[in-house]
Amino acid sequence: MPVSASLWASSAALRVASLDLCSDEYLLLLARPSQIASVSRLSHDPADSPLWRSARRYPANRGNLESALAQRPTLLLTMGGRGRATGAIARQLGVRTLKLAFPATVADVDRTMREVASTLGDARRADGWRRRLASLRSASPPQIDAIYLGGGGNSLSPGSLGAEWLRLAGLAQRRLPGGRASLETLALRPPAVLVRSTYRRAQPSLGQRWLDHPLIRGIPSRKIDSDGRRWTCAGPLMLEEIERLRLLR
Amino acid sequence: MKILIAFVIVILAAAHLLLPLAPLAEARALDPGLAQLLLVELRLPRTLLVLGYGATLGISGAALQALFANPLASPDISGASSGAALGAVLGGYWLGLTQPMALAACGAAGALVAMALLVTFAGRHAGTATLLLAGLAISLAAGAATSLALALAPSPFAFYDAFDWLMGSVVDRSLPQALAALVPAALACLLLVRRARALDLLALGEDVAASLGHRPRRLGLEVILLSAIAVGACVAVAGAIGFVGLVAPVLARRITRGHPGQAMIPAGLIGAILLTLADLFVRAIALDRPLPIGVVTALFGTPIFLHLVVRMRRGVAA
Numbered sequence: 001m002p003v004s005a006s007l008w009a010s011s012a013a014l015r016v017a018s019l020d021l022c023s024d025e026y027l028l029l030l031a032r033p034s035q036i037a038s039v040s041r042l043s044h045d046p047a048d049s050p051l052w053r054s055a056r057r058y059p060a061n062r063g064n065l066e067s068a069l070a071q072r073p074t075l076l077l078t079m080g081g082r083g084r085a086t087g088a089i090a091r092q093l094g095v096r097t098l099k100l101a102f103p104a105t106v107a108d109v110d111r112t113m114r115e116v117a118s119t120l121g122d123a124r125r126a127d128g129w130r131r132r133l134a135s136l137r138s139a140s141p142p143q144i145d146a147i148y149l150g151g152g153g154n155s156l157s158p159g160s161l162g163a164e165w166l167r168l169a170g171l172a173q174r175r176l177p178g179g180r181a182s183l184e185t186l187a188l189r190p191p192a193v194l195v196r197s198t199y200r201r202a203q204p205s206l207g208q209r210w211l212d213h214p215l216i217r218g219i220p221s222r223k224i225d226s227d228g229r230r231w232t233c234a235g236p237l238m239l240e241e242i243e244r245l246r247l248l249r
Numbered sequence: 250m251k252i253l254i255a256f257v258i259v260i261l262a263a264a265h266l267l268l269p270l271a272p273l274a275e276a277r278a279l280d281p282g283l284a285q286l287l288l289v290e291l292r293l294p295r296t297l298l299v300l301g302y303g304a305t306l307g308i309s310g311a312a313l314q315a316l317f318a319n320p321l322a323s324p325d326i327s328g329a330s331s332g333a334a335l336g337a338v339l340g341g342y343w344l345g346l347t348q349p350m351a352l353a354a355c356g357a358a359g360a361l362v363a364m365a366l367l368v369t370f371a372g373r374h375a376g377t378a379t380l381l382l383a384g385l386a387i388s389l390a391a392g393a394a395t396s397l398a399l400a401l402a403p404s405p406f407a408f409y410d411a412f413d414w415l416m417g418s419v420v421d422r423s424l425p426q427a428l429a430a431l432v433p434a435a436l437a438c439l440l441l442v443r444r445a446r447a448l449d450l451l452a453l454g455e456d457v458a459a460s461l462g463h464r465p466r467r468l469g470l471e472v473i474l475l476s477a478i479a480v481g482a483c484v485a486v487a488g489a490i491g492f493v494g495l496v497a498p499v500l501a502r503r504i505t506r507g508h509p510g511q512a513m514i515p516a517g518l519i520g521a522i523l524l525t526l527a528d529l530f531v532r533a534i535a536l537d538r539p540l541p542i543g544v545v546t547a548l549f550g551t552p553i554f555l556h557l558v559v560r561m562r563r564g565v566a567a
Binding site: 151152178182183187188203204205206207208209210212213214215218 | 275341345404410421
């Protein structure tokens with residue numbers, strides 16, 4: 001029996017292996033447990049994914065086809081840039097590939113939720129999430145001047161997906177040169193709200209040390225901590241975070 | 250001459266502290282306290298660091314060149330700077346140390362290990378080629394080990410810090426960080442300068458130095474230890490910056506007519522000037538992201554280094 005046929009025969013039902021942290025989010029939110037063959041190893045890491053507890057119920061792959069094959073998936077879920085070879089080899093092995101486009105807008109995230117839910121066999125599974133997003137989008141709160149602040153002063157461009165999420169919370173990301181907040185900017189023109197990313201805050205790096213500079217500690221902005229893991233993909237996990245930020249701001 | 254150099258330093262330090270003026274003027278218009286805050290918390294540590302680190306490189310470079318009787322012995326070429334970066338990275342990323350003083354101690358320990366290896370491999374009377382090769386090997390190994398330690402560190406951001414550690418950066422350092430680098434460095438440099446006469450005598454031969462009451466072996470250990478402390482503390486805060494420690498002593502010896510020990514103070518002053526100029530240059534280029542200061546010192550230092558090589562070649566040919 002050829003390899004492809006053996007893979008198909010052993011898994012008549014849909015079994016999905018997600019190869020990227022960002023596609024893991026959609027799969028873990030929308031799939032039934034029996035549909036998940038594996039998720040990327042990043043999702044098992046509490047420092048990288050808020051879904052790590054549910055992710056650890058499934059095997060981890062190393063983000064490549066080879067490491068995902070052991071669980072005999074019937075569908076590969078990927079997001080972002082990946083060589084065309086992965087899809088071609090997977091096809092030869094009888095495994096379909098669904099390449100999700102990296103979202104540029106919140107509407108893209110919404111569309112991807114629907115796309116993944118229908119691929120999994122039931123478009124209605126995304127309904128709850130989509131209703132919450134719709135209610136968030138229907139009310140437009142007054143916008144407050146804000147700066148999202150990660151390690152080393154890294155921030156967001158006002159046209160980015162992250163900034164669009166922030167606007168839904170009523171926080172208007174300020175335009176910064178190079179998308180980076182300097183200490184001088186923060187001291188001279190502090191924003192009304194400083195949204196501080198907690199991403200890997202406890203692990204030493206020069207960027208994290210930068211956040212401890214006395215000038216930042218002293219600025220009069222309202223400081224709100226945000227779960228930085230959700231901002232890595234700025235995907236469906238942002239919904240809960242934005243609902244929280246909206247209440248806090 | 251000395252007065253002229255001191256005058257240049259004061260002017261450069263003032264320019265470094267106050268330029269660009271616009272943010273300070275803007276802060277003053279908002280609140281004079283804010284301008285003072287910017288000046289003390291942001292500008293002052295950077296100015297102190299470039300002056301102090303530059304002087305440290307000059308003085309320790311001159312001391313090492315005097316000790317090894319070799320114009321290439323300098324903190325970067327001896328491997329001391331890369332060793333210090335490795336020490337600071339291991340302390341900060343792997344042992345979880347956060348106190349600037351503890352990191353400075355790790356930097357000093359790293360520099361000391363590198364220098365000990367250099368003396369072990371090359372010996373104290375090594376020829377230029379031997380010293381250069383041994384130093385290069387240690388420096389490359391320490392640089393690679395620093396990158397490895399950062400790549401394997403828990404935080405994925407750590408790897409991107411390699412550039413700062415190996416090319417140097419004085420951007421956004423706080424006052425406690427600057428002091429952690431400069432207090433140990435200043436003490437060590439002071440003790441090095443006190444050994445100027447002994448190093449001058451050493452240039453005349455170990456017997457001459459010994460006959461006048463100096464102990465050459467002990468002097469060698471002291472110079473290596475003090476240079477390691479001074480350079481290590483600075484590297485732990487601002488990363489390894491090359492070429493200043495090599496070039497400043499060479500220029501300084503022209504002032505002191507070849508006296509290697511006496512060249513320490515002028516080398517320190519020239520080092521301070523060079524690093525301040527390099528940082529003014531970094532800030533003058535309007536980029537969204539900071540340019541590593543070591544890139545500038547390397548770019549401007551290379552022609553001087555090549556000049557040195559050509560002159561040495563001519564010396565050999567003659």
